[in-house]
Amino acid sequence: MIDFYLNGQRQQCRDVPPDTSVLELLRVHLGRTGTKEGCASGDCGACTVAIGTPDHSGELAYHTANACIMPAHQIDGCHLVTVEGLARGDALHPVQASMVDCHGSQCGFCTPGIVMSLFTLHESQRRAPAPLTPQRLEAALGGNLCRCTGYRPIRDAALCMSDYPDTHPTWADDPQLPADVAALAHDATRKNSAPNEATGFFARPRDLAELRDLRRRLPKARLVAGATDLWLESTQQLKSLDALIDLSRVAELQHIDETEDGWWIGAGVTYRRLEPLLEDAYPAFSHLMHRFASQQIRNRATMGGNVANASPIGDTPPVLLALDATLRLDGPNGERELPIGEFFLDYKKTALKDGEFLSAIFVPRPTADRQLKVWKISKRREDDISAVLAAFAWRLEDGVMRDVHLAFGGMAGIPKRAGATEAVLEGQAPSQALFATARATLRGEFDPLDDVRGSREYRLVTATNLLERLRLTLDTDNNNPAMEVCLDAYAH
Known part of the structure; x- marks a missing residue:
């Protein structure tokens, strides 16, 4: 059974198949059709809903999610808000009113999702007012596509929604709602399902001991955390996902443990929770998050x-x-540790043994002399998959490069370091001649595939150009060697 609140009203849905999405639950099981299906892959944002969970103060904090790729069973113990739940009778919510007055809707199909994204932004403004900078607006709306408006009217609606009277939904008048949701959430974490392999199941272990036991008894069951990739097997490939183990409530997987040398990040920690840590420790990594999918995805996806x-x-x-x-x-x-370079074996093949799972990732603490650059190349600036991604780390010692790490995505069947090219640069002073040799070595080190995101030659040229870009950032003849060499708002 899925026990949750929907627009302030408690819902108890029984006999829901394991691979049901929140979108299907709303439209098929509950007859709430305001939430739309556009792409069924988490790209367009038409299905955006708001998920409310109690925060440390006891209030309900809301974040967006793509209903089309969110398992319905994961809203157990939550408050789900949809576009039907915003107006107060005939009085529109400020977000809806501003969208009407600014002509932010044309065909209207994407509008419910846009309204819900703006609703969570409005809620965050209500709780902690702050300037609506272009960066904040892009983050809030980057996961919502609209073919009609050109986005300017939607931006205008976002900027003026605070000018309207705070006509909040009727359910927001209920002072008991946060406590009721908190009690339901507490009950949800205490549930322990008894999976039946013959009939299908959505098992929700509460700790590592339960998870290990489930993996021992049901080694073929699929693991699901944010579901932002797994659920595409259901929506795009029409595969049945009838044996699932949900990791979202395994307590140990939700921790970030700081040590003297770095951080152990639980495998269930979402990117949204990671953003403050990355911003402080690795700004280049943090900046990648601006181009890592959408806010709806980052709210749920895990490292x-x-x-x-x-x-x-x-x-x-x-x-x-x-x-x-x-x-x-x-x-x-039991557990074991493995350098990440030994984890990826072949396309979609890893060093995980039968029944094993990834529980945590250790990210070392940065040192003052070690540099990191991360550059992503994709067709769209936001909410797109990489054609090539380069991550370069190194340090300069007495004018020569040390501990050179050059890693690429999109250049092989696995994420891979360019070992031969690293050897060319290691212990050498950066120069045009040296990097010319490195680029030639890099071309011979990879044999990327051709696909819709880029041809083999495109990827090779792109990768070598990014290596040249690294050289330009190291150019000691430049008056400002730390300056960025590409005039792009997202190039850091």
Whole structure:
């Protein structure tokens, strides 16, 4: 059973199949059709809903999610808000009123998702007012596509929504709602399902001990955390996902443990929770998050899932390779640690043994003399998959390059370091001649594929150009050697 609140009203949905999405639950099981399906892959944002969970103060904090790729069973114990739940009778919510007055809707199909993204922005402004900078607006709306408006009217609506009276929904009048949701969330974490392999299941272990036991008994069951990639097997490939183990409530996977040497990041920690840590420790890594999918995805996607998925075009693995991250693997036989460079074996094949899972990722603490650059090349600036991603780490010692790590995504069947090219640069002073040799070596080190995101030659040229870009940032003849060489708002 899925027990949750929908627009302030408690819902109890029984006999819901494991691979049901929140979108299907709303439209098919509950008859709430305001939320639309556009792409069914988490790209367009038409299905955006708001998920409310109690924060440390006891208030409900809302974040956006793509209903089309969110497992319905994961809203158990939450408050789900949809576009039907915003107006107060005939009085529109400020977001809706501003969208009407600014002509922010034309065909209207994408409008419910845009309204919900603006609703969460309005809620964050209500709780903690702050300037609506272009960066904040892009972050809030970067996951919502609109073919009609050109976005200017939507931006105008966002900028003036605070000018309207705070006509909040009726359910927001209920002072007991946050406590009711908190109680429901507490009950949800105490549930322990008894999976039946014959009938299908959505198992929700509460700790590592339960997870190890499930992996021992049900080694073929699929693991699901944010579901931002796994659920595409259902929506795009029409595969049945009838045996699932949900990692979102395994307590140990939600921790960020700081040590003297760095941080152990639980595999269930979302990118949204990671943003403050990365911004402080690795600004280049943090800046990548501006181009890592959309806010709806970052609210749910996990670094552990991005690594364990082992996609050659995942954005995180090349950065972790450049940083010499370590993985903690766990399973029925206990835990072990493995350098991330030994984890990726072949396309979608990893060093995980039967029943094992990724439990945590160690990111070392940065040192003052070690530099990191991360550059992503994609067709769209936001919410797009990389054609090539380069992550370069190094330090300069007495004018020569040391500890050179050059990692790439999109250049092989796995995320991969360019070992031969690193050897060319290691211990050498950066120069045009040296980097010319390095670029030639790089071309011979990779044999990328041709696909819709780029041809083999395009990827080779792009990768070597990024290596040249690194040389230009190291150019000691430049009056400002730390300056950026590409005039792009997102180039850092």
